[in-house]
Amino acid sequence: MGTLINDIGKASIWLVKAFKELNQELDYSVESVKLIDDLLDHEIKDGQPISGGLFTNQFGYKCFAIGSYIGEIVIRNSKAAKWQVDDTDKDGEINISIMSANNVVIWPVQRVIKRIQNGREDELFAYIYITVNDMRFEGDIPEGFFPKKIEQRKTWWNFFKY
Template identity: 35%
Template sequence: MGIFDKLFGGKKGKDTGCMPTRRLTFAFPPIPENGIRFAEQFREAVKENLNEDLDFSVETLKFADDFLQRFKDEGLSVNDFAETIFVVGCYVGQVMVHNNGGVWIRQEDANLAKGVSMMPIIIQLPNGVITDPIGKAFKRFHNGEVDSLPYYHKVFTSERGEES
């Protein structure tokens, strides 16, 4: 029995690309106040099923990265695993909140350029940078290691453009 079957008891489907093509079902609305709740969903499932205690440290992004890869390697599609990928992305965002002073905001409040679309909740860092950790989790799942979550965190939270 594969880990997907053990954790979620689902059947694997065909690859549909980077983003889900079906409507996602959530335990609560995808609004900024619930970013932490989604992240906690991931933490609790990992603790219960894999006996790993995630603490929102930057180092735990490697676990999240490997977690997504494990399910990709089992042949799951984005549609098979979409809600879980979403909560992994929220975990990544919450790491940015805990360690870098980020805040969850609604996509509509980000003043994105016309035609730019992100997930319904995204992270704004103290320097004003807007980033989409949920969208990154979907890309990581679909594209593999080239979209590393630890590297993503490093790029978006580094002190770029400041003189030392």
């Protein structure tokens, strides 16, 4: 069993590959979320997967994958945003969140569930478009917002300089 951070990455990549099989390209742009909204319109009726459709099997995982992908869009298109996960939470897949340096927090998987329940009125594209703009951070990233990087080891040719 992996960590939620690893699962998020794997699920996001899985979704990109799944769309490629549908001859559609997800490229981690905000615009690519329109393809997901269109697919949900086609495959979900009255908050439920259509019989025999693409969401008939592994519905929960597919919601997690969509949430992981749209979360990755927010992180990649914002200067200072990061995943927040709790591997001990029994509902951790639903409760993954993203926090920005300016204290905006979103829960992407919960938003996907809301989209499925309410239909187009809660479209993902508008939500992600607004969120990316809200999470754009100007200025210096606060100290300690991102974990410190492991110091790089000295290269062998600099070893004797110290």
